[in-house]
Amino acid sequence: MKKIINIALSFPEKLTSEVSPVVNSVYIYPLKVGSVGNFINHNHWALEYHSKDAGFIELRNEPGNWRKRQANSVHIYAPDCCYREDTRKADLPLEENYFIFTVGEKHGFNGFNRFIHPGLLFADIKDSEEKIGDLMRKAGELCEINGERVFWKVQALFMEIIQQLMSARKTELGSWDIANANNEISFTDAVETYLRKNIAKNIKASDIARYMKVSESSLSHKFKNDTGVSLIARLIEIRIDFAKSLLLKGEKLTTIADMTGFYDEYHLSKTFKKQTDLSPRAFKNKQR
Numbered sequence: 302m303k304k305i306i307n308i309a310l311s312f313p314e315k316l317t318s319e320v321s322p323v324v325n326s327v328y329i330y331p332l333k334v335g336s337v338g339n340f341i342n343h344n345h346w347a348l349e350y351h352s353k354d355a356g357f358i359e360l361r362n363e364p365g366n367w368r369k370r371q372a373n374s375v376h377i378y379a380p381d382c383c384y385r386e387d388t389r390k391a392d393l394p395l396e397e398n399y400f401i402f403t404v405g406e407k408h409g410f411n412g413f414n415r416f417i418h419p420g421l422l423f424a425d426i427k428d429s430e431e432k433i434g435d436l437m438r439k440a441g442e443l444c445e446i447n448g449e450r451v452f453w454k455v456q457a458l459f460m461e462i463i464q465q466l467m468s469a470r471k472t473e474l475g476s477w478d479i480a481n482a483n484n485e486i487s488f489t490d491a492v493e494t495y496l497r498k499n500i501a502k503n504i505k506a507s508d509i510a511r512y513m514k515v516s517e518s519s520l521s522h523k524f525k526n527d528t529g530v531s532l533i534a535r536l537i538e539i540r541i542d543f544a545k546s547l548l549l550k551g552e553k554l555t556t557i558a559d560m561t562g563f564y565d566e567y568h569l570s571k572t573f574k575k576q577t578d579l580s581p582r583a584f585k586n587k588q589r
Contacts, residue, residue, distance in 0.1 A: 329445075433466070
């Protein structure tokens, strides 16, 4: 039987402010008595895992609809998600695993948005092989023994968790599954691979649809349904991410614009500022 972990650790801001995305806090604690809680309004991102049936959850935006908190499930709560839990029928005792994390959408990774339906601010991801659960528990064990000294090790585990999450397939509204997802390339991955390979070209939806062997309307609908963002918005994100790496390598704006599919230096700078709130020069100076 696994040792019960009981840890509540928040990393200091001097560490977390320099990284994005970043785990701010790790909480793992045993739940021994079931109850019906009051509504909680999250003002941050949270990742939750439980290895046993953990009762039910009711979202404020779904009154009366009690979702099962099934064993080996990962829950993602976006900021402003309001919910309450009923653990009276949970398989007690059980271990609650929580990460409080920051995404840094303006200047870093924002891939968690692909899971979050705007009306729910919540996602339920099936983790039948316990991949994410094992990683979260490992982070908790490290924190329990070594405290904040394991900050970077925890962040490395979080990156592995993100990699697993990004492979999840949508099954229904607010629900996803990562089981066997790595065995084949998903529709979204295939589209993004095409975008990256052709990033310097004037990419048209008709070209992508022809490559994916679907209609333009099907392409647009399915991509947004799977990721939560439009195809054009994702293409811009990919181009700006590539532009950032080229800026840090010292490439000139005219060269970067040509390599990332922007019309010219002005078009690149305008889009870059809109996406990041920083001009290319300011971004480069800040990173230095």
